[in-house]
Amino acid sequence: MVSSRSAATARSQPVQLRRRGPVLERAILDAALEQLSTVGWNGLTMEGVAAAAQTGKAAVYRRWPSKEELVEDALRAGLPALGEAPDRGSVREDLHHLCKLMRDAMYSRPGFALRAVLHECDSLTAERFHELILSGVIEPSRRLFGEVVSRGVRRGDVRPDATGELLFDVIPALMMYRSKVCASDWSDDEIAMVIDQVVVPLLRPRTG
Amino acid sequence: MVSSRSAATARSQPVQLRRRGPVLERAILDAALEQLSTVGWNGLTMEGVAAAAQTGKAAVYRRWPSKEELVEDALRAGLPALGEAPDRGSVREDLHHLCKLMRDAMYSRPGFALRAVLHECDSLTAERFHELILSGVIEPSRRLFGEVVSRGVRRGDVRPDATGELLFDVIPALMMYRSKVCASDWSDDEIAMVIDQVVVPLLRPRTG
Numbered sequence: 001m002v003s004s005r006s007a008a009t010a011r012s013q014p015v016q017l018r019r020r021g022p023v024l025e026r027a028i029l030d031a032a033l034e035q036l037s038t039v040g041w042n043g044l045t046m047e048g049v050a051a052a053a054q055t056g057k058a059a060v061y062r063r064w065p066s067k068e069e070l071v072e073d074a075l076r077a078g079l080p081a082l083g084e085a086p087d088r089g090s091v092r093e094d095l096h097h098l099c100k101l102m103r104d105a106m107y108s109r110p111g112f113a114l115r116a117v118l119h120e121c122d123s124l125t126a127e128r129f130h131e132l133i134l135s136g137v138i139e140p141s142r143r144l145f146g147e148v149v150s151r152g153v154r155r156g157d158v159r160p161d162a163t164g165e166l167l168f169d170v171i172p173a174l175m176m177y178r179s180k181v182c183a184s185d186w187s188d189d190e191i192a193m194v195i196d197q198v199v200v201p202l203l204r205p206r207t208g
Numbered sequence: 209m210v211s212s213r214s215a216a217t218a219r220s221q222p223v224q225l226r227r228r229g230p231v232l233e234r235a236i237l238d239a240a241l242e243q244l245s246t247v248g249w250n251g252l253t254m255e256g257v258a259a260a261a262q263t264g265k266a267a268v269y270r271r272w273p274s275k276e277e278l279v280e281d282a283l284r285a286g287l288p289a290l291g292e293a294p295d296r297g298s299v300r301e302d303l304h305h306l307c308k309l310m311r312d313a314m315y316s317r318p319g320f321a322l323r324a325v326l327h328e329c330d331s332l333t334a335e336r337f338h339e340l341i342l343s344g345v346i347e348p349s350r351r352l353f354g355e356v357v358s359r360g361v362r363r364g365d366v367r368p369d370a371t372g373e374l375l376f377d378v379i380p381a382l383m384m385y386r387s388k389v390c391a392s393d394w395s396d397d398e399i400a401m402v403i404d405q406v407v408v409p410l411l412r413p414r415t416g
Binding site: 126166181197 | 382401
């Protein structure tokens with residue numbers, strides 16, 4: 001037997017998705033990430049993103065005048081934040097954990113999407129996305145790396161003069177190089193190798 | 209007064225450039241490098257290269273069926289060879305010299321052209337040129353790096369257990385990273401900083 005409520009529901013209009021502000025923006029950014037994973041940079045269109053977000057083109061263009069700006073914001077919002085500097089009792093453990101955080105960011109779905117975009121887009125557009133890797137992953141990890149090293153100095157794990165920019169470049173440099181040249185995917189074992197063979201020896205107090 | 213020789217010259221046909229074999233191939237490869245420097249990967253055409261080499265299109269296509277193969281050969285032929293492992297009396301001096309050789313290769317005109325091509329071409333084509341950086345610059349320098357380190361072990365400059373692939377990655381990784389991220393052009397001072405702050409400490413015998 002059909003109740004009066006369900007009959008009324010059956011007669012009523014389909015529910016309109018009317019979202020506003022941050023909720024709508026989040027839906028658009030998620031749709032952009034989803035489009036990147038399915039059709040890539042070249043296949044992504046503002047119309048396609050609008051459809052995937054179940055909204056109109058105008059709602060997208062109003063906030064993001066261009067594909068580049070939309071994709072940049074989607075990736076930036078999607079990349080995992082690195083969080084606080086890990087404190088696990090020794091500089092070796094702290095560094096190991098920090099490297100895993102960096103790896104997880106670069107190998108997250110947005111991290112993959114970011115690197116795929118870099119591959120597909122022209123070099124002028126690519127600058128915008130290189131900048132995103134810098135500000136979204138590399139600079140935050142340099143800062144955390146610095147905190148881990150300072151804590152190590154206070155603990156006596158690390159020699160007091162272990163400063164200098166180059167030291168902070170070694171980890172991201174090796175990560176970028178080995179993914180590109182050796183197709184490394186930065187397994188936990190490989191991270192351990194880099195920390196133990198290269199980074200800890202550079203930091204440890206000199207004996208004798 | 210016009211001499212009979214100059215009158216005869218004035219009446220004769222213009223000199224035909226008829227080159228064969230390696231001479232013609234060298235002219236075509238040089239013309240390809242020249243085209244890369246002026247109009248870049250996108251602007252380079254087989255016709256343009258033929259014209260710059262003062263030869264016919266057929267002569268180019270006969271040897272290089274595609275633009276990719278022509279440009280790859282031109283860059284490979286143009287990149288400076290690294291030569292023998294330097295022997296300058298200490299591992300620090302040897303490494304410093306080796307880094308300068310690598311820098312001079314990557315910052316030579318063909319080196320610049322190679323990196324410009326990587327920027328302009330699509331990712332499938334780019335794999336061919338990444339491979340060229342690997343086989344033309346990076347693998348030869350890893351080999352030379354290994355020889356320098358072995359000599360250092362024999363001399364006592366370097367601890368006997370300084371082996372392991374990662375060590376050999378640190379220099380090219382830092383070079384690639386710092387050119388990309390810091391727009392470093394690898395001055396002699398910067399090379400010295402990397403050797404002294406990062407590489408020599410990783411190699412030196414442990415005291416105490």
